[in-house]
Amino acid sequence: MPDRFRDVLVVDLLGGLGDLCMVLPAVHALHRGHPGAALRVLTHAPGADLLRSDPAVTEVRCAERHHERAAVVAELDRRRPDLVVSTTRYDGIAEEIAARGMRAVTDLWRRPPADEPVARRYVAILAAEGLVDPGYRPPAIHLTDAEHAAGDRAVAAVAPAGPPVVLVPGAGMAVKRWPHWPRLVAALAGRPVLVVPDGGTVPGWAAGRARPLPDADLRGLAAQFAAVGRRGGVVVGPDTGPVRVAAAVGARTVGLFGPTLAARYGLDAPAVDLQGLPGCTHRRPTAITEQVCWWEARCPLSATGPACMADIGPGAVHDALLATR
Ligand code: SF4
Structure with missing residues (x-):
């Protein structure tokens, strides 16, 4: 897969530790697909701490609860990514990302089959978009x-x-x-x-x-x-x-x-x-x-x-x- 993107932003502001775990296979698939890219993750505390030593993640950013849209705006303004993947759509976040015009996938919940695990579904959608290889690897947290x-x-x-x-x-x-x-x-x-x-x-x-x-x-x-x-x-x-x-x-x-x-x-x-x-x-x-x-x-x-x-x-x-x- 050509390494087309240099700066990738993953947004997961669904709020739960479990939600963050379920997006990890997509984060790692993006890293494998674009190994030279800077890969940022914007999420909540305390789950953000789980990514701090992850070799795939260049930078972890935290959003304050109830100020998620402002955190997305700030992150997009701070440094423009050329690819955004977001699990999160509420409060106009998906529209905010789309308005910036870079490549973005913000509909990871589209037409979900009831019997397809969420984490696998994320990877399958990114693969269908040509952004990652379809191979699925389970969530993995890196510790020192x-x-x-x-x-x-x-x-x-x-x-x-x-x-x-x-x-x-x-x-x-x-x-x-x-x-x-x-x-x-x-x-x-x-x-x-x-x-x-x-x-x-x-x-x-x-x-x-x-x-x-x-x-x-x-x-x-x-x-x-x-x-x-x-x-x-x-x-x-x-x-x-x-x-x-x-x-x-x-x-x-x-x-x-x-x-x-x-x-x-x-x-x-x-x-x-x-x-x-x-x-x-x-x-x-x-x-x-x-x-x-x-x-x-x-x-x-x-x-x-x-x-x-x-x-x-x-x-x-x-x-x-x-x-x-
Ligand atoms: S049994 Fe059904 S309705 Fe009752 S708590 Fe469980 S899922 Fe909900």
């Missing part, structure tokens, strides 16, 4: 040797023997909360079990049964996940950014998919994705934010919480955790 060593030490301090199971109960949104953590942790008795504190707090059900991962910033947490992966451990949690980060640093994962469809939002092999209530007719895989349950976790099928999350039994999760070891 020193960070890997610190991650190894941190995990060894709390799980000195055996491959650990790491629980990620934080869901970010109520509709992704899994109600069976206490039963799972009871079933894992005798195994090294670690937990990522939820909003800085270790859940009551974990007390005495799961040790918290040591306090760390996002890169430190990623390094701990990588260490868990090297020790043959596995990370389990709902469809959230931290679980995607774990997969992107090489840890095996078991994903708990309820309101999101695993066929569209699932992780790459060797991840195991468990889908609750796959037949729920309220699910809208290509328009999840329009789902009746999405914002306030009001599930028409259950008065006690998301029926799809409850449908993922702790026995199935336990079996998947053992199967991935």
Whole structure:
């Protein structure tokens, strides 16, 4: 592929860590397709930190929340790119980019098939536009040797023997909360079990049964996940950014998919994705934010919480955790 572009800007201001992870295959494909180009990424904190040592990324720029369009304008003004790829269209961002007249792809969500994973879809669209080769490589986050060593030490301090199971109960949104953590942790008795504190707090059900991962910033947490992966451990949690980060640093994962469809939002092999209530007719895989349950976790099928999350039994999760070891 001819290296036609010298200055590439990737905009991902969808807001989530998971969103950023899903655009990484496109970022890396752009780098492979245009190896001499300066490649900037404009995104939010704290996810931006995950790109800081990435050899493919020349520069990482941060947008303040609620000022995203202004951040895009500032970035386009600061140095004119000759190619812009944006996952983000809201608030006139797509129109702002188009108005500048350079080559741009801002419709990465066009006609999404319900069963095509988002990250693969991004790469497929860029390939169809002639901007990257079609080969897909899963999301990958780069960490330094020193960070890997610190991650190894941190995990060894709390799980000195055996491959650990790491629980990620934080869901970010109520509709992704899994109600069976206490039963799972009871079933894992005798195994090294670690937990990522939820909003800085270790859940009551974990007390005495799961040790918290040591306090760390996002890169430190990623390094701990990588260490868990090297020790043959596995990370389990709902469809959230931290679980995607774990997969992107090489840890095996078991994903708990309820309101999101695993066929569209699932992780790459060797991840195991468990889908609750796959037949729920309220699910809208290509328009999840329009789902009746999405914002306030009001599930028409259950008065006690998301029926799809409850449908993922702790026995199935336990079996998947053992199967991935
Ligand atoms: S309607 Fe209920 S069961 Fe269906 S996806 Fe939403 S929370 Fe899950």
